[in-house]
Each structure stands twice: as structure tokens, then as C-alpha cells.
Amino acid sequence: MTILEARGLRKEFGGLVAVDEVNLTIQRGTTHAIIGPNGAGKTTFFNLLTGKYKPTRGTVIYKGQDITQLPVYRRSHLGIGRSFQITNIFPNLTLLENVRLASQALSGDNFRFLQRTSLLKKHLDRAVQVLAIVGLTDVYAFANTLPHGGKRKLELAILLAADPELLLLDEPTAGMASEQVPELIETIRKIQREGNKTVVLVEHNMNVVMNISDQITVMHLGRVLAEGTPSAIASDKTVQSVYLGELYDLPGKS
Amino acid sequence: MTTRLIENLRENWLYWLIILFLLAFPFLVAAQTGSSPFGEPRGDRMVMRGESVRWQAVMIEIFILAILAMSYNLMFGFTGVLSFGHALFFGLSGYIIGLMLEYTGLDNGIALILGIGLAIAINGILGLLIGLVSLRLKGVYFAIFTLAVAEMAFIFFGRFALTRAEDGFTLTHVPIWLDATQNRITLYYVALGMGIFTFFAIRRLINSPTGAVFKAIRENEDRAQSIGYNTLTFKLIAITIASMLAASAGVLQVLLNKKVGPELLGIGNTVDPLLMTIIGGIGSFTGPVIGATGLHLLDTNIREATITIGSTVLHVSDFWGLLLGAIFILAVMVFPQGVVGTWIRLRMRWQKFTKSA
Numbered sequence: 001m002t003i004l005e006a007r008g009l010r011k012e013f014g015g016l017v018a019v020d021e022v023n024l025t026i027q028r029g030t031t032h033a034i035i036g037p038n039g040a041g042k043t044t045f046f047n048l049l050t051g052k053y054k055p056t057r058g059t060v061i062y063k064g065q066d067i068t069q070l071p072v073y074r075r076s077h078l079g080i081g082r083s084f085q086i087t088n089i090f091p092n093l094t095l096l097e098n099v100r101l102a103s104q105a106l107s108g109d110n111f112r113f114l115q116r117t118s119l120l121k122k123h124l125d126r127a128v129q130v131l132a133i134v135g136l137t138d139v140y141a142f143a144n145t146l147p148h149g150g151k152r153k154l155e156l157a158i159l160l161a162a163d164p165e166l167l168l169l170d171e172p173t174a175g176m177a178s179e180q181v182p183e184l185i186e187t188i189r190k191i192q193r194e195g196n197k198t199v200v201l202v203e204h205n206m207n208v209v210m211n212i213s214d215q216i217t218v219m220h221l222g223r224v225l226a227e228g229t230p231s232a233i234a235s236d237k238t239v240q241s242v243y244l245g246e247l248y249d250l251p252g253k254s
Numbered sequence: 255m256t257t258r259l260i261e262n263l264r265e266n267w268l269y270w271l272i273i274l275f276l277l278a279f280p281f282l283v284a285a286q287t288g289s290s291p292f293g294e295p296r297g298d299r300m301v302m303r304g305e306s307v308r309w310q311a312v313m314i315e316i317f318i319l320a321i322l323a324m325s326y327n328l329m330f331g332f333t334g335v336l337s338f339g340h341a342l343f344f345g346l347s348g349y350i351i352g353l354m355l356e357y358t359g360l361d362n363g364i365a366l367i368l369g370i371g372l373a374i375a376i377n378g379i380l381g382l383l384i385g386l387v388s389l390r391l392k393g394v395y396f397a398i399f400t401l402a403v404a405e406m407a408f409i410f411f412g413r414f415a416l417t418r419a420e421d422g423f424t425l426t427h428v429p430i431w432l433d434a435t436q437n438r439i440t441l442y443y444v445a446l447g448m449g450i451f452t453f454f455a456i457r458r459l460i461n462s463p464t465g466a467v468f469k470a471i472r473e474n475e476d477r478a479q480s481i482g483y484n485t486l487t488f489k490l491i492a493i494t495i496a497s498m499l500a501a502s503a504g505v506l507q508v509l510l511n512k513k514v515g516p517e518l519l520g521i522g523n524t525v526d527p528l529l530m531t532i533i534g535g536i537g538s539f540t541g542p543v544i545g546a547t548g549l550h551l552l553d554t555n556i557r558e559a560t561i562t563i564g565s566t567v568l569h570v571s572d573f574w575g576l577l578l579g580a581i582f583i584l585a586v587m588v589f590p591q592g593v594v595g596t597w598i599r600l601r602m603r604w605q606k607f608t609k610s611a
Contacts, residue, residue, distance in 0.1 A: 050480070076482035084480075090473035101470050105482035109463045116458075117466050162481060 003028040003166055003198050004049070009058035011044050018044040020222040021058070026215075031192055031199040033209040036219035037242065043085065043170065045219065046202045050082045050168055051075050062166070077106055081164030085171040085202075087151040091144035095136055095154060098143050099127035102161035130161045134187055149180040156184075160191065167191075169201040173208055181205065185212055210234065218242075276313075276446055280439055283309045291439055300436050310442045311434070311510065316550045317449040318506045319530060323542035324452050325499035326527040331537035332460055333492040334472030336393060338524055339400025342407050343381060343497040345519030347373035347504035349411060352514035355427045357416075362429045374501045381497025385490045401524075408519040422515025425508065434510050445506050452499055457539050459495070468492055472537070533585045535594025544593050552581070 004026040011019040019041045026032045036042045047053045049060060051072045059068045067075060076082075090098050103123040104110060118124075131139055134153040136146075143154060152172065159167060172188060173181045185208055192199045203209045209216060209230070216233045218225045226239050233239055263270065275282075280291040289304030302311075322344060329335045354369030355362065388399040412420045428434075434441050459465050467488045470478040478485050508514055526549070527542070534545025556577070561568040570577065589596040 071484075072479045073482050073484045076480065082480055084477075088474060088477045088480075090470055090477065092473055093469060097466065097469075101466055101478070102481040104463055104466065110467060110483070110488075112463050113459055115462050117461055117463050120463060158477075158481060 001028045002026065003063060004200070005061040006045075006049065007059045007061065009045065009048055009060070010056050011041075011048055011053060012056045017222055019048065019055075022219070022222075022224055024217060024224065024227075026198060026200055028198050029196050030214040031189075031201070031212055032215045032217065033213040034200065034202045034217045034219060035204070035206070035209055036225070039221075040219040041222040042202045042219045044222075046168065046170055046200075049200070050080070076162060076164070079165035080168065081159040081162055081166070082168040083155050083159050083170055083172060085174050087148070087155055087175075089143045089151060089154050089158065092142060094140050094142055095131060095146075095157075096124065096127050096139040098154060099130055099157050099161045100124055102158045103127055103130075106162050126161060130157045133157070133160065133191070135183070149176050149184075152176055152184060153187075156187065156191075163195075164197070166198045166200070169199060171202055171204055173203070173205050181208065188212065273450060277443075279313065280306050280310050280442060293436075293438065302435055302438055307438050310438050312550070312554050314434075314438075314442055314445045314506065314510050315554075316547050317445040318503045318510065319526065319546035319550055320449055320543045321452045321503040321506070322500055322523070323527040323530040323534070323546045324456055325496040325503070327531045327536065327538075327542045328456055328459075328468075328499070329492050329496045330528070331531055331541070332456075332465065332472060333468040333489060334475070335389070335489055335492060336397045337400040337493075338397045338521075339384070339402075339404035340496075340500055340527055341519050341521060341523035342400070342404035343377040343500035344504040344507070344523045345404075345411070345516070346380070346407060347377050347501035348508040348514050348518040349417065350376060351505050351508055352423065352425060353417070355425055356423060362427045365427065366429055366432065370502075370505055373505050374498045377501035377504075378494050378498040382490055382494045385493040389486055389489050389493070401521075404519060404524065405521070408516055408521075411519060412516040417514065420516055422513060422517075425512040425514065428509060428512060432509060434512060441506075441509055445510075448502055448506065452502075453539065453543065456499075460539070464488065464491065529582060531592075533582065533589070533592055535589075535592030535596075538592065538594040538598075541592050541594040548593075553578075 002025050006022055006024040009019055009022045009024075010017065022041075022045055024034075034042050034045065044053065048055050051067070051070060055068065059066055061067070062075075062078060062080065065078075067078070070078075090101065093101075100117075100123045103126040104120070107123065109115070109120055109123070112120075128139060131137070131154075134157045136150060136153055136157060143151070146154060152174075156172065159169075169188070173184055176184065188199065188201075189212055191197060201209075201212075213230055215227065216230055217227045218233060218236075218239050220242050225242065226233060226236050228236070283289070284291040284304075284306040287305035289306045291306040291310070293300040293302045293307045294304060295301075302308075322340070326337075326340050329337055350373040351366070351369035354360070354365045354372065358365055360368065384400065384403060388396055391399060411417060417423060430436050432440050432444065460468065467478065467483055467485075470483065471485050471488055475485050504518065507518065527546075530545030530549055531542045532545070533549065534543065535541025557571050557574055559570045561570065585593075591599060
């Protein structure tokens, strides 16, 4: 069953066509990776799905509803959560507060001017629970004191707190030390399986994509170059020539 | 009930102590200096002479500046919205209350109460409207927009014949019980009450779920949106409340000086709360209050002083601006997070030190 669909998406920046008539269908309960070399348009495409950019043409359909023009904050109310490639947290707030805010966002408690936040126990409990899932325990630490890997985990926790059905992850392992990557992937996989969630991720790191995905879409020059299972993509000649060849030859690129 | 009271006292004992001190202040000064807290009677009128009433005026001014700085801090320190137009709400409310008292012919008491209500309501709506048309602008662009609006009002009232242009007009219809030249002590307690209300209202708001969103917007607006907050709504709430609080400060200012003029709308009434907030400690509850108190005491005590070097006598007021600038630069260098921020940082370091020792 389809959960998210892009129909003929096109995005122009001035004269540059970053995304060119992309069609994509994502099945519920699967992990779907979008890969491509630098400048392939995958981040732009991703931002069209999250609502950060509005497409020049085309539509985005979520659960049968046209969400192309919906603002960012409304999408999260529909069950779409996103993470960011560049770590995007609330730096001068505690881990607890970072995640608690995400839990509160969709709850209808936002306009209780006279209520003390500390008395809203359900959001605190939810925050502690989610932080435990991603493996962060020092909940009273300030977010900016975390090491990079910890910030990536916090990013994931913020996303999970709202319990989204569809998770859009923008390079979840970006900038992480390679020995930390498997742990994070395992966490993502666990979240996807146990919550029966749909995960769409844009990735650069080939190993991540091969291990975790059910479907892979390869983008090149703003278009879809190939689509299929990880094994099919790995043996695809065109893909190898434009993408795998380049990257697999560069050790340490991941 | 009693346990809650004890809990409150334990948590807030310092605040209660300060409030008690401020309540007793006019009488403490009176007892100390042998003056009357009500001024001196002259026939059937009072003359505001003596140390107690002089200090009451200084303190009322501090309360006004503290309210203004706290309202500024609500926007800038807690929500991260930088505005250069705060004087607009302050000054406009002064004009509203002045016009109500002097130009409507209503009974003094009714005009006063209506004026206060109108000043706060109109400025709240104005803040909301300014926010609606301009809060989509980010950072410094919003700041410039608010500056432009405030300067427009400044220029308009500087030429508006009805309010006597740049001369302004004096208030002659303030009800006698609130008249700063007759019953200054009433105004003292009204201003103190408003200051206390503002402090605790902002604290309550910031510690509420709504306030948590304010801080999230300050920290990272994009992220706040992506987890589902319509950040514009929350910024509008912040600017509306801040402009209403600034309006109440403007009302008090006009009642204290009994004078309305375009200088109320001047850039100084934006810059002062900004500097007080930064020096006192941005994004803290006590910072703006400490900043307002410190700067105003400095202003009233040093400005009139003279320095004699040999045979030359220097008047501090001649180079006051220069001195103030130097103080700001020094304060920002010594207390980069403001007085309160630096204090918290030092205390945290001390706790770490004692824990590790």
C-alpha cells in the first residue's frame, strides 16, 4: 500500500533544474533509500517531500491527500517526521527539553499559559522513554555539550517523540565516526520494525543503504536513474558507472 | 494549603524579602532621613520635598524601566525576536492616556481608567498587527521594520498640532490620589505592583508549555517548525504580550512626569531596555531588573556630579554619553552573558569545583 507518492516533481532555482520530473512511490512499512552522487538533486527532492521547498511543478501525495502546498509544521501533524543532515537541535536546552518539546508539539498542550511545564508529566515520561530508545541517558545535560554522535541520536529522539508514521531521514549518519554508524543503523532498523513505520532516507553512505533498505532509488542529474532492491541496484551497470564506481573506489569516503 | 505556602517561601524567599523591602522602602527612607514619605503640606496642597519622595521618584523610574526591559526580554531574550521599535508601544500608550485625560472632557477617574485600558488594548492590537505583517521577516529585517514604524510615529507626533508637536503637553487632569506631585506614594505602590505582576507573569508564562515553545523558537526556529509548531503564532503571542507590558510602562512614565511629548517615542526608549537586558543578563528573569536598577541608579547618582581637578571643574553631565558608552563596553566585556549569566556560569563552575574536590 502506498503511503507517499511524488508525481512529476520539478524544482527550478533560477535557470538550474535541480529536480526534473521525478516520480516516486513509497510503500507503507518499508525502508526506502534515495542515493546519488553530489549534486544529484536528492537533498532538494527530499526538501520537496518535507515541505521546506515548494515544487515548481508536480504534486506530493501522502495517504491519498495532496500535501504539496502544506506548510512544514502542518505535515508533522499528519504523522510525517523529518531529521536533518546538519545537526538541528535546540543547543541551549537540555536533552529532556529538546525531546519534551517534540512530544508536546502535537498534543494540544501548547497554549496552557498558566500551567507549569514541569507538571505535564506525560511529555516528560515520553521524553525519557524515547531518549532511552536511542541510548541517551544523561537527560539533564545541555544538548550543545553532546559529542557529534550523541547529537545525531538526539536528532533521532526528537523525531521519534512525536511518534510519526513516516520518517524522512536526511543523511542520518552524516559526519559520524564510522565505528558509531552500525549502532545508529541498528536503532533505525529497530524503530522501523517494531513500530511498523515507513522510513525514507537520503544517504551518501553506501553501506548504510545496502544493509537497511527494502528499495533503493538512484538519482543522477535531477532525475531517477534506477530503482530496485539493493541487490538489483548493486548489479545495475549504469548505476555502477555513475555512482558506485566513484564511491566504492574511495576508501574512507563513508 | 500551608505546605504549598511553605514550599513557595522556601523556593522564593529572596523575592519575598525584596518585595517586603520595596513595600517598606518609602518609610525606611523617611525614618532614615527624618523626612515624610508623603511630602510636606503647604496650605491644602502637598509639596514633594524631602528625601523619601525624591527616592520614590527614582524607584518609580526604576520600576518603569524594569517593566520595559522585562517586556523587551520576553521578545528578545526568550523568543529570540529582535525589535528596534519597542519605544513605539511605550510612547504611544503615553499619548493615549494623555489624550484621554486632557482632550476628552471626561471625569478624571473615568478618563484615567479608560485611558489605561485603551493604551494596553490598542498597543496589544498594534503589536499583533505589526507582527502579522512583518514577523515573516527574519532577524535584523524585522528589527529594521519595527524601527521604521517607531520612527514614523516619532516624526508624526513631533509635528502633530493637536498634541502641540515637539513641545508636547502637560497633564493637569490626573486624579489627585494618583498625582505624582500630590500623592506620589500611591503611584509608587501602583508602579511597584505592576512591576511585581510583570515579573511573576513573565516567569509563569516562560515556565509554561507556551514559554517552552518560545525558547525553542529562540534556539532553532526551523527545527521548532519541523516538529510541528506554527512558530508565527507563538511569536505573535510574545510580541502582543510584550507590547501590552511596554504600554503599561508608558502609562506609568506619563503619570510620573505628567508630561507627554514625542521624546517618549524616541529611539532612547528602545535602546535603554535593550542595553539593560543585555547588561543584566539576556534570557533570564532577573537580568532586565538588575540592568534597569543598575543603570538608572548610575544615571541619577553620577550624572549631576562634578569632578574638580586643580582649578578646572568638570561636569559629568557634559560627557555623560561618553561615560555611559564606556560603561556599556566594559560591562559587555566583563559580563559577556550579562550579570546574571556570568553569575550562573561562575556558580556552576564553583559547584563543579567543589564536587571534584
